[in-house]
Amino acid sequence: MQSLISKQFLQFLIVGGSAFLVDFGIFYIGLNYLDHNLYIVRSYSFFFAVLTTFYGNRRYTFKDRFHLSSKVQIPKAFTSALLSLIPNFAVFTVIVALFPSPIFHYFAFILGVVAGTFSNYILSDKYIFNSESK
Template identity: 30%
Template sequence: MKRLLWFLIAGGSGFLIDAGITLALIEWTPAGPYIARAIAIFAAMGFTWFVNRNYTFGRSSHSLTIEGIRYWTVGITAALVNYVVYSVLLYRAPVLQPLAAIVFASLAGMAYSFFGYSRFVFRR
């Protein structure tokens, strides 16, 4: 239960970083919602690695390099799931606000990443 709570804290914080950067870039730069989201996902992923490694799952038995490669592999594929869901929602429902699409896409990515991190990256 503690692991799930920390994962939700990491993910919730990552979501705030993701949404905040996405919306800030859309508002204050010429980046559109797609470019802004790609940048934001990577910023959020760096933060969640730190929290998941230090609080949620603990360090793995692998070297930092191997752990990092595995984390980013799961993270990038989760980000792709997240981004595809986000893009499809915006494309298929153009009246949908980007923030609503981020919520639904993040839930899909969260489910994928929890199982990937717990079973592939931080498994001991």
């Protein structure tokens, strides 16, 4: 019986889970201990999550592929992440608008990340770590 989820996608989810911990950790600290603006802290937590995801996927998920230099792939990773950020931030913003209580900010954060996961996988597989796309 063939698995419904590929090994590569599971590896992507593991890397994504690690990036999620980085993302959420920075988000939580910035919001609760540094008292930064909700959207500003979300932006810089996202930046560090993209770097975590890029290096994790390069060394783990797509390690068997030929890699262009990091100087070429990192801009591709940020472009892809920004495209995946559209569904992520859209879900985040809608939930925060509908449920302004601070407890829902975390729920919005999680659902936003889930919304961006699938486009991020496709872009990673077909664009960032595809040595044919230069």
